[in-house]
Amino acid sequence: MRTSGIEKYFGRNHVLRGIDLEVRRREAVMVIGRSGSGKTTLLRCINFLEEPTSGWVEVDGLRVEADPLHARSRRHREQIRQIRLRAGMLFQEFNLFPHMSVVQNLIEAPTRVRGLPRDAALELAERYLEKVGLLDKRNEYPARLSGGQKQRAAIARALCMEPKVLLFDEPTSALDPELIGEVLNVMEDLAHEGVTMIVVTHEMHFAREAADRVVFMEDGVILEQGPPEQVLNDPHREETRNFLRRFLQT
Amino acid sequence: MAVGELSEKRPTRYEIEDVEAADRRSRWRFRILFAVVWLGLIIGLAVGLALTGRIDPAFILEVGPFILDGTPTTLLICFSSILLACVLATLGALGRLSGNPVLNAIASFYVSLLRGTPLVVQILFWYLALPQFGVVLDALPAGIGALAFNYGAYMTEIFRAGVEAVPRGQQEAARALGMRESEVMRRIVFPQALRIVTPAIGNEFIAMIKDSALVYLLGVREVLWRADVMGTRFFRSTETLLIAAVVYWILTIVLSFFQERLERRMARGDR
Ligand SMILES: Nc1ncnc2c1ncn2[C@@H]1O[C@H](COP(=O)(O)OP(=O)(O)OP(=O)(O)O)[C@@H](O)[C@H]1O
Numbered sequence: 001m002r003t004s005g006i007e008k009y010f011g012r013n014h015v016l017r018g019i020d021l022e023v024r025r026r027e028a029v030m031v032i033g034r035s036g037s038g039k040t041t042l043l044r045c046i047n048f049l050e051e052p053t054s055g056w057v058e059v060d061g062l063r064v065e066a067d068p069l070h071a072r073s074r075r076h077r078e079q080i081r082q083i084r085l086r087a088g089m090l091f092q093e094f095n096l097f098p099h100m101s102v103v104q105n106l107i108e109a110p111t112r113v114r115g116l117p118r119d120a121a122l123e124l125a126e127r128y129l130e131k132v133g134l135l136d137k138r139n140e141y142p143a144r145l146s147g148g149q150k151q152r153a154a155i156a157r158a159l160c161m162e163p164k165v166l167l168f169d170e171p172t173s174a175l176d177p178e179l180i181g182e183v184l185n186v187m188e189d190l191a192h193e194g195v196t197m198i199v200v201t202h203e204m205h206f207a208r209e210a211a212d213r214v215v216f217m218e219d220g221v222i223l224e225q226g227p228p229e230q231v232l233n234d235p236h237r238e239e240t241r242n243f244l245r246r247f248l249q250t
Numbered sequence: 251m252a253v254g255e256l257s258e259k260r261p262t263r264y265e266i267e268d269v270e271a272a273d274r275r276s277r278w279r280f281r282i283l284f285a286v287v288w289l290g291l292i293i294g295l296a297v298g299l300a301l302t303g304r305i306d307p308a309f310i311l312e313v314g315p316f317i318l319d320g321t322p323t324t325l326l327i328c329f330s331s332i333l334l335a336c337v338l339a340t341l342g343a344l345g346r347l348s349g350n351p352v353l354n355a356i357a358s359f360y361v362s363l364l365r366g367t368p369l370v371v372q373i374l375f376w377y378l379a380l381p382q383f384g385v386v387l388d389a390l391p392a393g394i395g396a397l398a399f400n401y402g403a404y405m406t407e408i409f410r411a412g413v414e415a416v417p418r419g420q421q422e423a424a425r426a427l428g429m430r431e432s433e434v435m436r437r438i439v440f441p442q443a444l445r446i447v448t449p450a451i452g453n454e455f456i457a458m459i460k461d462s463a464l465v466y467l468l469g470v471r472e473v474l475w476r477a478d479v480m481g482t483r484f485f486r487s488t489e490t491l492l493i494a495a496v497v498y499w500i501l502t503i504v505l506s507f508f509q510e511r512l513e514r515r516m517a518r519g520d521r
């Protein structure tokens with residue numbers, strides 16, 4: 001997966017200022033940076049939930065250029081859909097579909113979008129529910145799940161599309177502290193199994209454990225990146241050091 | 251360890267049960283008093299009316315069946331109008347939500363026009379004015395059409411608000427899974443919007459029962475028309491109007507009951 005020269009303006013607000021990010025197969029990349037530095041916007045630009053102002057995104061050989069002027073054209077939209085099939089996204093607030101049971105949540109897109117037969121989709125759903133430890137909740141409605149269970153179900157739902165890369169936007173920041181661990185454990189397992197992922201997170205311990213690489217963003221640019229030990233323990237940049245120091249104080 | 255200590259401080263089983271029983275008793279007392287007051291008010295009203303000496307019970311029994319026979323017509327008007335209104339409101343809401351300026355303007359114009367003019371005027375227009383343009387409708391279809399278009403306008407706004415009330419993240423999650431826009435709407439947004447607007451549709455239906463009385467002006471033989479005919483023929487409008495009022499009242503009570511049950515059913519599983 002690769003992005004090149006991603007820029008994003010919200011009106012006059014220059015939020016991303018040329019992001020070049022390359023993520024290799026089986027790599028787990030953690031993105032850190034202070035609030036407002038553009039981390040969420042970057043993830044949303046990668047799967048075109050926001051149309052970048054310029055630059056391109058390439059996932060698994062498919063390259064799509066930012067095309068803000070023709071964002072509504074059919075060809076562009078179909079390309080974006082293909083990118084989204086390759087890049088699954090997890091949200092801070094889970095966004096499970098409340099009118100569907102857990103298993104329906106999981107098979108909806110595989111049957112409709114990938115065109116899998118129901119049986120195959122169910123088999124897939126069960127496999128991933130088991131992986132996130134929710135097989136016994138398969139017929140519950142999201143309303144009856146805890147926050148941690150909801151996020152794990154959302155992870156299983158994304159996995160059912162068998163994407164090439166998973167994008168996590170602060171997947172644990174809406175969770176009570178005692179529920180964070182169960183979600184991070186699932187993610188750590190995925191990382192160790194070699195699932196390619198980009199994770200925006202404020203959980204530094206988790207980044208240290210699970211990341212192959214840590215990326216520090218500030219003001220819409222990548223200031224520094226490298227192995228977690230280096231970036232988190234011995235950053236080259238003054239800004240990174242300031243961020244980490246302030247972060248550890250609070 | 252600490253768990254054992256905690257459980258010793260908890261109230262005993264008996265105490266919990268006593269509390270539950272007391273709760274139940276006070277709930278029942280509330281319900282019984284509630285029903286008694288209702289009954290008292292109804293009887294009081296009936297006795298009060300009887301005591302004025304202006305009400306003729308024999309006449310009520312005589313014309314009652316004739317007026318009651320209008321109930322199926324009233325219900326027919328209401329059901330067909332609300333169904334048609336739902337269809338119109340769906341189209342209207344799609345228009346109001348559409349990025350296409352032509353469709354959006356048409357829908358907005360429809361809502362503005364039909365909400366901005368009196369329902370009575372619209373009903374009379376369908377029956378009396380449309381023929382001048384060569385569209386001659388029987389009284390019943392004219393009445394249904396007028397009610398449906400009027401309610402469709404109000405419900406357009408309700409449906410639109412319902413769709414807008416579905417959290418943004420739902421669409422984004424669906425898109426992120428690769429669903430096409432039409433699938434996002436059909437499978438994710440509309441089903442949730444439907445739950446959100448169900449109570450409001452129920453309210454509209456109840457309002458429709460009462461507003462349907464207006465089509466008596468066109469001579470549709472529904473409840474109010476029958477009450478009016480009998481009242482004027484025998485110069486006893488008090489009795490006939492009372493009967494009509496009670497019929498409408500009972501219909502709305504029955505409907506509210508079903509509405510509440512439906513709402514409770516739909517609330518399950520939600521959030
Ligand atoms: N939809 C939007 N419209 C306008 N401005 C936006 C929008 N989304 C984000 N922004 C702006 O873009 C900037 C970056 O926001 P972003 O959410 O990407 O930051 P972040 O790094 O994810 O922060 P946080 O850690 O708080 O989640 C902010 O200044 C924000 O105000």
Ligand SMILES: [Mg+2]
Pocket residue numbers: 039040041169170
């Ligand atoms: Mg963010």
